[in-house]
Amino acid sequence: MPEYREKLWPTPWIYLSSLLLVPASILVLAPVSMPAGIATGVVLYLGVIGALSLTAPVVEVAGGRLRAGRAEIELSHTGEAVAFDPAAARVQRGTGLDARAFLVIRGWIGPVVRIPVVDEADPTPYWLVSTRRPKELAAAINGSRRPE
Structure with missing residues (x-):
């Protein structure tokens, strides 16, 4: 589940x-x-x-993994997820965006969650994922993370 x-x-x-x-x-x-x-x-x-x-992507946290669209990552390879409301999310999607970030964003959804990638072998600094319930997604990620 x-x-x-x-x-x-x-x-x-x-x-x-x-x-x-x-x-x-x-x-x-x-x-x-x-x-x-x-x-x-x-x-x-x-x-x-x-x-x-x-083509609407699915965002899911289950079994110690985060799935966003077709991509998956072990939550043990992620840092503390941070939820952004629509105003702050605009900066995250615009001037605050790192070109190396993995994006699953949709223009019709304002809030985003930023999930840092702490795996040193991964060149992606973070994932930026659109969600209508940013606090719930961040809490699910942070509550499911298991350190290596």
Whole structure:
């Protein structure tokens, strides 16, 4: 049983704003064929929504491991996780970002958790992971860490 699990689904406004693909397709294809414009818009909308939903990464803490998207790390190789609210997270994703960091961030999720990597063989200084519940994720990581 995972100690923490979250799927980083797109927010509702992403689904709503993607609906603009339908009228845009109609405008482009209306001179050729109105039904083709409608069909193309619907197919594009469903494709975008399907891609966003199917590729939404999972963040999970279980069995002494952190999984973020396709990547995993033993929690014994991590330091103290720190949660950042949306305002502080903006700095972490922007001017405070190390180019070597491993990122699993989504623009529609404000808060992030920074997880230092203490394994000297790993060139990655830290992981930066988006989450809607930063304090819970940081607590799950910090509570599950086992020193080597």
